[in-house]
Amino acid sequence: MKNTISFRVADFIxxxxxxxxxxxxxxxxLSQEIKIVYKVKxxxxxxxxxxxxxxxxxxHKGAVALSRNADNEIVDLCDEGDIxxxxxxxxxxxxxxxxxAYEESILYAIPISNFKVFTKSREGVSNFLMxxxxxxxxNPYSVGRKGKxxxxxxxxxxxxxxxDLLDLxxxxxxxxxxxxxxxxxxxxxATNMTKKKVGAMLVLKDKLPSGIITDKDLRNKIATGEFxxxxxxxxxxxxxxxxxxxxxxxAQAQMAMMKSGISHLCLTQDGTPNTEAxxxxxxxxxxLELGNNPAVLMKAINRARKFKKIKRIRHxxxxxxxxxxxxxxxxxxxxxxxxxxxxxxxxxVINISLNKIDTTPPVKFAWLALGSQGRSExxxxxxxxxxxxxxxxxxxxxADTKKYFIELSxxxxxxLHEIGYEYCPAEMMASNxxxxxxxxxxxERTLHWxxxxxxxxxxxxxxxxxYNHTYGNQxxxxxxxxxxxxxxxxxxxxxxxxxxxxxxxxxPSGFFRSFxxxxxxxxxxFFDLKRRALMPLVEGARVLVLSNQVxxxxxxxxRFEKLAEIExxxxxxxxxxxxxxxxxxxxxxxxGLLHNDSGRFISLDTLxxxxxxKLKRTFKTIxxxxxxxxxxxxVTNLVG
Amino acid sequence: MISFFKKRKxxxxxxxxxxxxxxxxxxxTELQKVRFVVLDTETTGFDYDNDRILSIGALNLQNNTIAxxxxxxxxxxxxxxxxxxxxxxxxxxxxxxxxxxxxxxxMFFLExxxxxxxxxHHAGFDIKMINEALKRHGMPNLKNKVLDTSILYKRTLIxxxxxxxxxxxxxxxxxxxxxxxxxxxxxxxxxxxxxxIAFIKIxxxxxxxxxxxxxxxxx
Numbered sequence: 001m002k003n004t005i006s007f008r009v010a011d012f013i014x015x016x017x018x019x020x021x022x023x024x025x026x027x028x029x030l031s032q033e034i035k036i037v038y039k040v041k042x043x044x045x046x047x048x049x050x051x052x053x054x055x056x057x058x059x060h061k062g063a064v065a066l067s068r069n070a071d072n073e074i075v076d077l078c079d080e081g082d083i084x085x086x087x088x089x090x091x092x093x094x095x096x097x098x099x100x101a102y103e104e105s106i107l108y109a110i111p112i113s114n115f116k117v118f119t120k121s122r123e124g125v126s127n128f129l130m131x132x133x134x135x136x137x138x139n140p141y142s143v144g145r146k147g148k149x150x151x152x153x154x155x156x157x158x159x160x161x162x163x164d165l166l167d168l169x170x171x172x173x174x175x176x177x178x179x180x181x182x183x184x185x186x187x188x189x190a191t192n193m194t195k196k197k198v199g200a201m202l203v204l205k206d207k208l209p210s211g212i213i214t215d216k217d218l219r220n221k222i223a224t225g226e227f228x229x230x231x232x233x234x235x236x237x238x239x240x241x242x243x244x245x246x247x248x249x250x251a252q253a254q255m256a257m258m259k260s261g262i263s264h265l266c267l268t269q270d271g272t273p274n275t276e277a278x279x280x281x282x283x284x285x286x287x288l289e290l291g292n293n294p295a296v297l298m299k300a301i302n303r304a305r306k307f308k309k310i311k312r313i314r315h316x317x318x319x320x321x322x323x324x325x326x327x328x329x330x331x332x333x334x335x336x337x338x339x340x341x342x343x344x345x346x347x348x349v350i351n352i353s354l355n356k357i358d359t360t361p362p363v364k365f366a367w368l369a370l371g372s373q374g375r376s377e378x379x380x381x382x383x384x385x386x387x388x389x390x391x392x393x394x395x396x397x398x399a400d401t402k403k404y405f406i407e408l409s410x411x412x413x414x415x416l417h418e419i420g421y422e423y424c425p426a427e428m429m430a431s432n433x434x435x436x437x438x439x440x441x442x443x444e445r446t447l448h449w450x451x452x453x454x455x456x457x458x459x460x461x462x463x464x465x466x467y468n469h470t471y472g473n474q475x476x477x478x479x480x481x482x483x484x485x486x487x488x489x490x491x492x493x494x495x496x497x498x499x500x501x502x503x504x505x506x507x508p509s510g511f512f513r514s515f516x517x518x519x520x521x522x523x524x525x526f527f528d529l530k531r532r533a534l535m536p537l538v539e540g541a542r543v544l545v546l547s548n549q550v551x552x553x554x555x556x557x558x559r560f561e562k563l564a565e566i567e568x569x570x571x572x573x574x575x576x577x578x579x580x581x582x583x584x585x586x587x588x589x590x591x592g593l594l595h596n597d598s599g600r601f602i603s604l605d606t607l608x609x610x611x612x613x614k615l616k617r618t619f620k621t622i623x624x625x626x627x628x629x630x631x632x633x634x635v636t637n638l639v640g
Numbered sequence: 641m642i643s644f645f646k647k648r649k650x651x652x653x654x655x656x657x658x659x660x661x662x663x664x665x666x667x668x669t670e671l672q673k674v675r676f677v678v679l680d681t682e683t684t685g686f687d688y689d690n691d692r693i694l695s696i697g698a699l700n701l702q703n704n705t706i707a708x709x710x711x712x713x714x715x716x717x718x719x720x721x722x723x724x725x726x727x728x729x730x731x732x733x734x735x736x737x738x739x740x741x742x743x744x745x746x747m748f749f750l751e752x753x754x755x756x757x758x759x760x761h762h763a764g765f766d767i768k769m770i771n772e773a774l775k776r777h778g779m780p781n782l783k784n785k786v787l788d789t790s791i792l793y794k795r796t797l798i799x800x801x802x803x804x805x806x807x808x809x810x811x812x813x814x815x816x817x818x819x820x821x822x823x824x825x826x827x828x829x830x831x832x833x834x835x836x837i838a839f840i841k842i843x844x845x846x847x848x849x850x851x852x853x854x855x856x857x858x859x
Contacts, residue, residue: 003697003708003711003713003829004697004713004824004827004829004830004833005699005706005708005711005824005829005830005833006708008823008824008830008833009708031708032708032709033708033709034708035705035706035707035708036705036706036707036708037704037705037706038704038705038837038840038841039704040844061819104841106837109705414816417819418819423817425797425798425800425803426798426800426803427803
């Protein structure tokens, strides 16, 4: 029976090969027999050597990792619209690769018996399947490097990822040609290049490539005065254009550029300048494909126009992070680079969201990152905690202004969710009206927390006070900071509460210096690295920095370094704290990457003896810090 | 008293007797084996006495899998048609959809649901609407266990002084939280699908809590 759901499924699969080769009517028939399967993260879809299913699969939402048991290394990552599990369809055998949900996923299970007619009747379908099947099972040379690949254009990433040697990987070129006619003015050319954020423009004459203009041409020929600004495209273009066919590997493309000393190749239908131009490939595209360079990633982020694209870039950021950790690069440096990239992603998400709204913001505003992101300690994907401040408006405009910013925030938080930041379970997000306030409202709110330091208020301020400006007007943020610093100075009792809050996290080790593990819940017998080890350091640093009136240092390790500078008599302890923070953070990040989660809960039996000793060493420092807090803020009287 | 019931029972249509007999066996205790039927109804309004069901959409959910060919979608021929509903539901009377009578719809529906556990968002409303329809045709209430996603969802929220739970959560809010497309919103089967995905995610969340058992879902 055709119904609403089968139509919706047909509507989705028709966009991806091999289904795009099949008539919609047939797809609607086929869709009725499809099963929709939900898989939690890490759930197995099929194991290596498992008996063949009666279905093959398409990822509708989420991502699926294909891997071999032997090394457990991910061979391929299937995204939305990718198909996998083709072996039973092509070769009546059991699976040779296992499939597991890499993220929480919704899959379409397509019954092989119903699908087979299409493989026979349609050449396009069978060709596609043969190709993707062959490439999925070819020798696993590039296993280690595969994860670092990154496809530049998700819109055209319909060709299934292959396992070829990286250099033999065929290039992804951008199909959206930016071009101009030969008599276009230089001004129009430059304007368009700026708008499209590209470094080169193709000059087309009757659809055939007749020349190319790059940034370099503008600099060398216009800026030098060789040609006047009134010149035409044909005057300054490099001609003839060096053209190649579209079927080209990365290595070939690199060679071609080196050989001719150029940075852009034009791809045409048959590889000669006499056929229509199809795409253009730049050095940048190739760099991106090779993928592990922060500058290239940064450029890609700033060019992204869709959330989905940023999500892909974030995969690359993660492999970059993995690489850095493997090379033992100092954590301070790693976290600087990764934070910058994450920050750029968030900025981009806000930018895209702003573009999607028809009206411009009514007044100035600032987007704040809270919690770990505010402290620049967020290396892995965790929850999003954020807030928004907007400029004060007359009272009768407040409701409308707030409505605008909540609407904006909803789009931003949704976008962030899409690129991999989970929603904050406590709704601590700018889309919540409680966290989207005018400057005056924020001043009142923080004043209330500081002057009424109950349990909730201390908790709220401890999360909020690590805010960091990510987007928008700096001035609003500075005004709020000044307000908070002067208020806390007037109400020193607040520090006592903040310090006692910092001491409330349970100690990391028990009486016999054993690890204290969680006693119940989903993480029973796991060690809670965040709550027991990192939080005491983070909270200690916060209260000490605030009471010392230190402005705009948010990072915990840096805060301790600053404190060591301010208080020479405690220098040794604070430097130890700084070191411990970095060590724990690195440890958490490694654990998180290992298990594709936030790294917060650690199963102790997976740790080596050396790792355990290292962890315990940091516990000693934590204990000393807690002693110092107790004495300095006379907390004992309070907790009793 | 008992004999009185037995007598009455004989007057029920065959399809009801058939349906009622399904409840003689016990439900499985393992979650993967339990058959859930996620449903939604579109009605002419919210008045149990005067409003009528316009369509029922339901799908079969077992072991986190929805088989599309085991889903249920019927459109009812109702005389009590209110023009105002066109705006919300987009079900036009003129629309070229095959329509069946209320008693036929009930018959197919009972045959479809058997002894499954029914799931709906604001389930109370849908179940009451169906029960009212059953009553009009001289049958008793549905015998199935019922779960309401609007209530279950609240159990997934963390307990935090910073989070004040709302009294009610709409299906749109759930779709937003769980990132489910709302393209087919306000068609019975489309809403049932959204509810089903939300339900799966809710149960997965609850499963990770301490000492989860299937019985806890009813609590």
